[in-house]
Amino acid sequence: MKSPIVKRIILFGVLSGVISLILAIIGFGIVEVYKIKRESRNKLASQMDILAYNLQPTLLFDDTEAANKILMSLRDDKSINKAVLYNANGDEFAAFVNSAVPGDLTLNKLIVYDNKIVGRLVIDFFYLGLNASIVTYLLISFLIILLSIPDSYILS
Numbered sequence: 652m653k654s655p656i657v658k659r660i661i662l663f664g665v666l667s668g669v670i671s672l673i674l675a676i677i678g679f680g681i682v683e684v685y686k687i688k689r690e691s692r693n694k695l696a697s698q699m700d701i702l703a704y705n706l707q708p709t710l711l712f713d714d715t716e717a718a719n720k721i722l723m724s725l726r727d728d729k730s731i732n733k734a735v736l737y738n739a740n741g742d743e744f745a746a747f748v749n750s751a752v753p754g755d756l757t758l759n760k761l762i763v764y765d766n767k768i769v770g771r772l773v774i775d776f777f778y779l780g781l782n783a784s785i786v787t788y789l790l791i792s793f794l795i796i797l798l799s800i801p802d803s804y805i806l807s
Contacts, residue, residue, distance in 0.1 A: 665800060672799055676792040680785070687784055691730070692756065695776050699760040703772050706736055707762050710744065710770040718745035725749075733775040739768055 709718035732754035754775035
């Protein structure tokens with residue numbers, strides 16, 4: 652039979668090992684979430700640059716049909732919820748709507764020609780891969796914590 656002091660030392664060793672592991676996992680998880688969000692935002696910003704360049708002539712020549720066709724090219728990207736093109740007056744010029752549910756992120760891009768603002772592109776975006784990444788990360792973390800309890804006990 653182990654003495655009460657030995658039991659307390661073992662319990663302290665197990666708890667301190669598990670708690671420090673949990674804190675490390677939370678820290679790495681927060682960093683991973685911000686990394687995924689930053690990469691998604693950068694990808695969307697690059698996409699918007701290309702779209703704005705292609706939409707510029709549609710605004711200059713008042714071609715809403717062509718603008719709608721360009722925006723419809725986004726329909727296969729399930730992370731894009733809504734894309735709206737506004738003219739220089741702020742009126743809606745063309746739009747593509749995938750869902751009525753508000754997205755996680757909205758970015759704006761001014762469309763400039765000859766140093767004049769000719770329009771504005773607004774895209775509403777979902778972080779699609781984020782939830783799956785978080786669930787996977789939590790499952791792996793939980794498994795690591797479960798496996799570390801016997802190790803902490805043996806080391807204590």
